[in-house]
Amino acid sequence: MGWTRRLFLTTAGLAGAGLVVGGGVLAVRQRRLLAFRPPLAASQHAFSPWLKIGADGSVVLMGARAEMGQGVLAMMAMVVAEELGADYPAMRFEDPPVANVYRNVVATVLGLPIQVPEEGILRDTVEVAALQAGLQITGGSTSTRDAWHQLRAVGAGAREVLKAAAAKRWGVAAGACDTEGSMVVHAPSGRRMGFGEVAADAAALEWPERFAYRDPKTWRYLGKSPARLDVPGKVDGSARFGIDVRLPGLRYAAIRHAPQFGARVQSVAEKAGFRAKGVEGQVNLGNAVAVVADSWWTAKQALEQLDIRFAGGSEVSDAQIFAAYAKALDEPGRAHAFEKAARLAEAKSAATKKHAAEFRVPYLAHACMEPMNATARLTEGRLEVWCGNQAPNLVRDLCAKACGLAADRVAVHTTLLGGGFGRRADLDYAVQASRIAAAFPSRPVQLIWSREEDISQDVYRPSALARYEAGLHADGSVAFWHARSAHSSPGRGFAQRNIPYMANDLPDHTAVEAAAGLPYALGERQVEYARVDAPVPVGFWRSVNNSQNGFFAECFVDELAGVAGKDPFEFRRALLKDAPRHRAVLEKAAQMSGWGRDAPGRHKGIALVASFGSIVAEVVEISGPPAADLRIERAWVAADCGLALDPRNVAAQLRSGAIYGLSAALWGGIGIDKGRVQQSNFHDYRVLALADAPPIEVALVSQGSPMGGVGEIGVPPSMPALANAVSRATGKRVRALPILAG
C-alpha cells in the first residue's frame, strides 16, 4: 500500500491504528502534512495537495517538479489524467508554493546511504520521513518514478470520489460509473456529468479505503505519447523561462565573479564613466560584484567601468590537481575499497595475461542554453524569488538565510528552465539575486550571468584519474578486475554549498557508480576510490559520477577484449552470462547497428552502462581518421528503463543524453590554470550543432524490469562508445578526453 493512500485515509479521519504508518510521532507528522491544501481560487476544489478541479471543469496539476526539457510536467499530467479519466490535453499546471508535501520521496530514499526494501515498516518510516526532511528536488532521474509512486494514487483516489458524488446525485451505484474526458459516466443510463459539476460534492467526500488502478490495456495516454502540453508555448515563444520574468519597475543586474577560485573582492572603485544613464549602483557580494541598471546591457557595460581588485584565491592548475590524484592512488591505504576482492593477490599472480591502463578526464561545464539567472524582490521583510531551479525548498532556505529572514517570509516561483542538467540544483545565482535585491528594497532585480560567467563559474563535473588493471585466465575468462579512481566528490561539494548539515567525510558510495557493481563476470574484483578535494568546485553534471566511471570501465573492458583477442561485443556478451537483462540490451544495440559489418572507412564502438536503475547500450559509428575531419556518422541506443510511460519522450531523452555525452567526449574540457577557468563561451567550449550531430536510432527493450530513470542514462555509454570507435579506427587506445581539442 503506497503512502499516498495512507495519507488520504488519515485525512479522511479513518486513521485507525493499523492504517497509520508507525503510529505515534509519524501519525502526527502525517496529519500536519495533510493540513496542507494547495492555494485555491474561488470555486476551485482540492483533491490532495497535487490536484485541483474547478467548478468550470478545469483540472489543474500542481507542477512541483522542474520542467527543464525532460517533459516532466506533461508526464505528471498524463499519469494523473489516466487514472482520473481527465481530458489530458485540457489540463493545466500551476507552480505550487514550497511545501513538504511536494518533496521527492523516491529521490530522497535513493539518496540514502542505505538500501531501503520495497515494503515494510522501514520503508514506511523512511517514506514519511522523506516527506518531512527530504528535498523537493528534480534530479537523480527520479521524477517519473516518484510520480508513478505518488500521482497515480492521486488520480485514482480523486476518480473514486468524483464517481461517488455523481452516483449519489443520480441514485445509482458508484461501481456502475466510470470517468472519461473529465466527466463521470453512467453507461447503463447513458448519463454524463462534468467534473466541474460534482467537484464541490466530491471534494467533501472521504477517500475510499481501496481502489483499483486502471487496466493498462485500457490506457488512453500512458504508453501512447500524446502531444506534450508544454510544446506549443516552446514553439511560439510564449514559454516563460527565468530570464523572461517581467515585473513592473524591473531592474537588471550584471555580475563579475573573482576569476580565481576562492578569491575575494578587496576593493571596488568607480571609474569616471561608471555612472552612465540608467546605472543605479553596485553591490559587493564578497566573491563578486554586481551592477544594477535599468537594462542588463547597461549594467554589463558599467561593470567594465569598475576597477575591481580581487585578493587571495587559488593558483591551482590542472597539472597539480592530477598530481594530487596520482599521489592519492600511489599512497597505500588512501583509497577506500567499495568492492573488495577476497583473494586479489592470488588472482593477480594466477592470471596468465595481465593488462593495465591509466585514464583521465577533464572538468566539464553544464552550459545550459539559458545562462544562470534569477529575479528577486524584497519588500517589507518579504522576499520573492523567481527562477528556474531544481530544488525550490533550498532556494527558499538559502535565500532566507542570506537575507536574514525566516523561511516563511520567502516565496519561490519556479519558472521553466532553459536546461538544468544538475546545474540548477546549485543555487548560488538565486542567493546572489536575493542579496542584490536586498540592497534595492521594493525593487525587483533580475540577475543574469553572462555566458562567460556561466562557463567560468560553474560547479563542474570533476576531472578524474583512474587506474584499471585486469587479468585473464588461459581460457579467456577474467581472473581479476581492479579499478581505482581519484577525483573530487560532487555529492560532497553540493552538500557543502547547499545543505552543509549533510556534508560528511563518510565514503561517498556514489563516487563508484558505474565502477562498482558491474554486471560482468570479472572474477576477483576490487573497486577503490580516493576522494581528493581541490579548489575547483564540483557538482552534479548530467549522470554525475557515471559519466567518468562509465568511460573508464567501458574503455577498459574494450581494451581487455583486445588483449583476449575477442570482438568487443562478443567479449562483453560472454561476460554477461549471468546478467540476462544487460545482455539483451547489449545484443539489441549490436543488432540494430549491424555490428560486425562496417562500411569502408567507417568504424564502430560499443559500450554498456547501467545507471539510475536502467540499462543502456550504445553503438557509435565514425568516419575519417581521428583528426579534425573525424565525424560521428550514426549512433544506436538500446535501453531497458522498465515501463516507458511516454515512449516518444523516453527516446528523445536518450538521444538528448547521447548528444550531451558525445559533445563532451569529442570537445568538452574545462582547463584550469592559476586558479582560473580557461574557457568562456561556445567558441572554446564547443558543443555539437545540428550538422555535427549523428542521427540516433533508439530501441526500448521491454523485459518487465522495474521502472528506472531516463533523463541521464543516455549520457554515460556515449563517451566510451565514441572512444572505442576511435580506438578501433586508429589502433591507438583513447585514454583521455576530449578526443579533439575544441
Next chain:
Amino acid sequence: MLIELTVNGARHSVDVPEDKPLLWVLREELALTGAKYGCGIGACGACTVLIGGEVVRSCSVAAKEVAGRPIRTIENFDNRHPVQKAWVEQQVPQCGYCQPGFVLAATAVLEKNPKATEAELVAALTNLCRCGSYDAIRAAIRQLAESKHKGA
C-alpha cells in the same frame, strides 16, 4: 539615443544607449522575450530574428543599425505557420529555450527557397541546442522539405 524600430509590423520609438544590441531592446524595452540570450557573441542563434527576410543574431547587432527595417520576432508567428506546425507535430522542443531561434532560421530558408532540401536546411541551421533535439529537428525539416516537394 532615440530610434524607431518596426517590429512585427508595429512602430516603436525607443530611447536606448548608442550601442545597445537589438536583443536587449526587444527583451527589455518591448517585452518581446521570445528572442533569447544564449552567448552574446553570435555563436548560438538563440537570439535569432528576421530582418527583411534575413536571419540576424540580434545579440550582435546594435538596434540603431536596424532602425526602420522590418523586424520579425517569434511573436509574429502563432503556431499556424507551417514551420511551427512541423515543430509541434514532431514534438521537437525539450527545454525549448533554443527553439524560437531554430524556427525562425528555418522559416528564413523556406521563405527564400520554398523548395529547399533537407540538406540545405540542415546546413543553414547553425544554431545550438544543448538538449540535443537534433533528430527531432531533422524530422521536422524532413516533413517540411517533403511537403514542399509534394506541393510543387
